[in-house]
Amino acid sequence: MLNKVREYISQHNLLDKNALHLVALSGGADSVCLLRMMQQLGYRLHAAHCNFHLRGEESDRDERFCKELCDTCGIPFHMAHFDTRTYASLHGVSIEMAARELRYEYFSQLMEAIECEDVLVAHHSDDSIETALMNLMRGTGVAGLEGIKPVNGKVKRPLLCISRKDVVEYLHSIDQDFITDSSNLEADVVRNKIRLQLLPLMEEVNPAVRHNILDTMCNVAEANKVLRQAIKQAVNRCTALHDPKKNGVELTISIPALLREASPEMTLFEVLRNYGFSAPQIREIHRNMNAPSGRVWRSETHTLVSDRDALIIGQEAETPVMRIPECGLYIYKVHEKIELLQMQKPQDFLPSKSAYCVTLDADAVCFPLMVKAVSQGERFAPFGMKGTKLVSDYLTDKKRNYFERQRQLALYDAQGEIIWLIGERVSKSVACNDDTINVLTVRYLYDE
Numbered sequence: 001m002l003n004k005v006r007e008y009i010s011q012h013n014l015l016d017k018n019a020l021h022l023v024a025l026s027g028g029a030d031s032v033c034l035l036r037m038m039q040q041l042g043y044r045l046h047a048a049h050c051n052f053h054l055r056g057e058e059s060d061r062d063e064r065f066c067k068e069l070c071d072t073c074g075i076p077f078h079m080a081h082f083d084t085r086t087y088a089s090l091h092g093v094s095i096e097m098a099a100r101e102l103r104y105e106y107f108s109q110l111m112e113a114i115e116c117e118d119v120l121v122a123h124h125s126d127d128s129i130e131t132a133l134m135n136l137m138r139g140t141g142v143a144g145l146e147g148i149k150p151v152n153g154k155v156k157r158p159l160l161c162i163s164r165k166d167v168v169e170y171l172h173s174i175d176q177d178f179i180t181d182s183s184n185l186e187a188d189v190v191r192n193k194i195r196l197q198l199l200p201l202m203e204e205v206n207p208a209v210r211h212n213i214l215d216t217m218c219n220v221a222e223a224n225k226v227l228r229q230a231i232k233q234a235v236n237r238c239t240a241l242h243d244p245k246k247n248g249v250e251l252t253i254s255i256p257a258l259l260r261e262a263s264p265e266m267t268l269f270e271v272l273r274n275y276g277f278s279a280p281q282i283r284e285i286h287r288n289m290n291a292p293s294g295r296v297w298r299s300e301t302h303t304l305v306s307d308r309d310a311l312i313i314g315q316e317a318e319t320p321v322m323r324i325p326e327c328g329l330y331i332y333k334v335h336e337k338i339e340l341l342q343m344q345k346p347q348d349f350l351p352s353k354s355a356y357c358v359t360l361d362a363d364a365v366c367f368p369l370m371v372k373a374v375s376q377g378e379r380f381a382p383f384g385m386k387g388t389k390l391v392s393d394y395l396t397d398k399k400r401n402y403f404e405r406q407r408q409l410a411l412y413d414a415q416g417e418i419i420w421l422i423g424e425r426v427s428k429s430v431a432c433n434d435d436t437i438n439v440l441t442v443r444y445l446y447d448e
Helices: 002-011 029-040 057-073 084-091 095-114 125-138 142-146 164-173 190-205 209-238 255-259 264-275 279-287 391-397 402-406
Strands: 020-024 044-051 077-081 118-120 239-241 249-254 296-298 303-307 310-314 322-324 328-333 336-344 357-361 369-373 409-412 418-421 438-446
Touching: 002 029, 020 029, 020 095, 029 044, 029 057, 029 164, 044 057, 044 095, 057 077, 077 095, 084 095, 095 118, 125 142, 125 190, 125 209, 142 209, 190 209, 209 239, 209 255, 209 264, 249 255, 249 264, 255 264, 264 279, 279 296, 303 402, 310 402, 322 328, 322 336, 357 418, 391 402, 391 418
Parallel strands: 020 044, 020 118, 044 077
Antiparallel strands: 239 249, 249 310, 296 303, 303 310, 322 369, 328 336, 336 438, 357 438, 369 409, 409 418
């Protein structure tokens, strides 16, 4: 069994004999097996135990056992105490999630303090089977059927090649006792129900079910390597990254290119999951890819919009409101300023032709002014056009995308009328003419 674990570690290039490794030690059979095996294989170890104070005297018993075991083995021992119930209540999470967050935060801090390479946890093949079955019942992508990975960042799992039965046999062979957590004997959570009820029932149908599931998981993992490579190539063919500073768009997905792929939905899933979209959202987006332009979906971090023959992704902009009582230099946002300067119109005056510097008839402008993003349904009277026009129609005619329209700024007068659609046009009501006496120059300044 030791040789099997040794070969698994070598196959996955898991551990460095010269590094220091931290073993997560609970006192249960799995973690005790991990500690003793790693020591027998010659690795440099420290052990860490977390007392979550969830089972009264049992929790303290576990702590004493772990300390005595490490003293006997000559392995440096670290421990931490947590008020897990209070943490769960304060953070609005389950007890299980609270314990997980506290445990891994402690491990991270401890590893840095004692200069450990990684933290070793004692998941074995049965745990991996249970995880794959849980994922299958909840609904999962292909990766969820691979079970538990041997490496996840700094967390490593050297025992995934052996079963719970192997663990117990190994401990008996070296005459090593361990602690039994009473909560693991209760079928009151999903994983325990799978472990204590579902898998034994499946073994009644087929005694080789665990072996067969593991084989299938290995096959899925190998197939997924090919799939990931193919999906990566498909994503590259369908997408283009952009600088969001230019027009608010971070990524464009070409709908025609996407539809040419063997699996548009899976390709779309691979793209959108990185932007916080859920599987149900992605299925809905896939069904409505050819919806009219302007259809919007939002994740917690990003917004996706159908835009003609593409799907575009960006983030909603922060557009504060700023009041301008008089001429001067005003900071609108970091790197963005508004400068207003009034002067008598010179004889050789020519109106500014710059998109971000305009010259207005100062006597037609009524202070205080205001800078803010344009709201839906607002109209303005663009200089050079007849009548008024919806700002949204004007920007659509200019082929501005959703994010550009959403963050379009305007300068308003005291009556709330748009006098300058910033970067676009001024209103005819304040445009300079032959009768203009005083000129108001307004500049929108952006510093990279």
